[in-house]
Amino acid sequence: MARTDAIVLGAGIVGVSVALHLVKRGLAVALVDRGGAGEETSYGNAGIIEGNTIFPAAFPTDLAALMRIALKRAPEANYHLSFLPQVVPWLMAFRRASRPQRLIETAHAMRPLFARAVGEHETLMQETGASRYLRKNGWLKLYRSAGSFAALKPEFEFAAQLGIPLEALDVDGACALEPSLAPVFRHAVFWPQAASLSDPLAVTRAYAARFAALGGVTLKGDARSLHRAGQYWRVETDAGALDAEAAVVALGPWTPDVLGPLGIRLPLGIKRGYHRHYTAQGNAALSRPVLDNDAGYLITPMAQGIRLTTGIELAARDAAPTPVQFDRLMPKLRELFPLGARVDEKTWLGSRPCFPDSRPVIGRAPGEAGLWLAFGHAHWGLTLGPATGRLISEMMTGATPFCDPAPYGAERF
Numbered sequence: 001m002a003r004t005d006a007i008v009l010g011a012g013i014v015g016v017s018v019a020l021h022l023v024k025r026g027l028a029v030a031l032v033d034r035g036g037a038g039e040e041t042s043y044g045n046a047g048i049i050e051g052n053t054i055f056p057a058a059f060p061t062d063l064a065a066l067m068r069i070a071l072k073r074a075p076e077a078n079y080h081l082s083f084l085p086q087v088v089p090w091l092m093a094f095r096r097a098s099r100p101q102r103l104i105e106t107a108h109a110m111r112p113l114f115a116r117a118v119g120e121h122e123t124l125m126q127e128t129g130a131s132r133y134l135r136k137n138g139w140l141k142l143y144r145s146a147g148s149f150a151a152l153k154p155e156f157e158f159a160a161q162l163g164i165p166l167e168a169l170d171v172d173g174a175c176a177l178e179p180s181l182a183p184v185f186r187h188a189v190f191w192p193q194a195a196s197l198s199d200p201l202a203v204t205r206a207y208a209a210r211f212a213a214l215g216g217v218t219l220k221g222d223a224r225s226l227h228r229a230g231q232y233w234r235v236e237t238d239a240g241a242l243d244a245e246a247a248v249v250a251l252g253p254w255t256p257d258v259l260g261p262l263g264i265r266l267p268l269g270i271k272r273g274y275h276r277h278y279t280a281q282g283n284a285a286l287s288r289p290v291l292d293n294d295a296g297y298l299i300t301p302m303a304q305g306i307r308l309t310t311g312i313e314l315a316a317r318d319a320a321p322t323p324v325q326f327d328r329l330m331p332k333l334r335e336l337f338p339l340g341a342r343v344d345e346k347t348w349l350g351s352r353p354c355f356p357d358s359r360p361v362i363g364r365a366p367g368e369a370g371l372w373l374a375f376g377h378a379h380w381g382l383t384l385g386p387a388t389g390r391l392i393s394e395m396m397t398g399a400t401p402f403c404d405p406a407p408y409g410a411e412r413f
């Protein structure tokens with residue numbers, strides 16, 4: 001029977017970062033995925049490495065916004081009616097976690113991870129030659145109504161407390177940063193310390209290549225074959241069965257497929273999201289991610305073109321795509337930016353793996369010796385992959401963790 005020190009299941013940005021950190025600490029590691037590294041959720045995101053994130057996405061409190069969503073008129077959110085009965089308990093928990101005091105607690109709990117996000121990526125990028133995909137030119141958020149801008153007050157106050165720089169801009173200030181934008185908004189906020197990637201897939205692949213160069217083994221296999229075999233965890237791969245004393249489950253939105261049969265039930269929800277790519281008309285250009293907050297979408301320059309990502313869709317992970325949000329947001333986008341032709345024929349659909357309290361699970365699986373969990377990074381898995389890899393590898397090897405991992409424990413549920 002083939003044996004290794006640790007098996008990492010899932011080669012998204014989280015699993016690849018965990019595997020790379022473990023191999024750098026001298027463990028023999030096998031990284032198992034049914035596909036190629038970084039090809040799922042870690043490919044299709046908006047590419048933002050957001051060390052500045054303060055408050056997580058919250059349940060809407062504005063009645064008008066709720067009505068718009070309920071009536072399926074909101075660009076920022078959609079839902080499948082048939083999925084609502086299933087998602088209601090999760091939504092209620094999400095609503096409770098969205099109370100102002102809870103958001104502040106979450107912001108404090110997540111700070112150590114976000115504070116290291118950009119730096120941990122940069123370290124891996126320098127080792128892997130991936131620095132060319134990194135843009136350190138911030139993130140611009142636009143607000144069309146005075147009300148949505150005024151609602152940022154608590155975030156501004158918290159940013160000041162933490163010493164996170166931001167610039168509140170008028171239309172001219174925002175257009176000086178992004179000259180192709182039309183003045184259809186009233187306010188803007190520039191977060192200079194946010195970074196972004198021009199090609200998230202290429203970055204995950206570069207980290208995976210570094211893992212292989214350091215002696216890590218990459219295998220194809222179905223993670224659902226994970227089971228106990230005596231003192232070991234065993235997984236079936238194309239190269240045969242493989243045993244290890246430690247296994248890390250980092251399967252993003254697919255993690256419940258493996259944990260469910262083991263009797264581990266954690267309240268993971270799914271917020272689906274879509275993307276499409278476009279050219280820009282004439283000399284129009286975009287140099288950084290731009291969020292059109294009130295219209296519920298984000299545009300960001302990528303290797304493939306200008307990537308338009310949608311807000312959230314509450315629907316079963318594997319339900320057929322329903323990209324209706326594009327119909328609602330395209331008129332708003334076309335008035336903001338001179339968009340050219342569509343580049344891709346197929347709309348990409350992915351699933352953000354989200355716990356109701358907007359914290360990931362990083363640490364031991366409850367009741368299962370040798371089983372570790374690293375998933376549920378919601379809107380910020382690309383940002384937090386490398387910091388997660390460092391933290392869990394420190395925990396697994398008995399090193400002092402760079403921060404207290406308690407807020408991310410599965411035991412909190």
Ligand SMILES: Cc1cc2nc3c(=O)[nH]c(=O)nc-3n(C[C@H](O)[C@H](O)[C@H](O)COP(=O)(O)OP(=O)(O)OC[C@H]3O[C@@H](n4cnc5c(N)ncnc54)[C@H](O)[C@@H]3O)c2cc1C
Nearest residue numbers: 012013014034041042045046048223252273380381382383
């Ligand atoms: C529209 C959208 C925009 C986003 N924008 C951002 C952003 O700007 N910044 C940011 O930080 N985050 C963003 N995110 C979130 C981020 O993309 C995710 O949190 C992150 O990619 C999750 O990474 P992961 O490694 O946990 O999961 P994944 O990347 O999904 O990796 C899971 C892996 O598990 C494998 N797998 C699944 N089932 C099996 C099986 N049975 N056997 C073997 N392998 C299996 C898959 O093949 C996959 O490779 C966005 C997400 C979406 C949907």
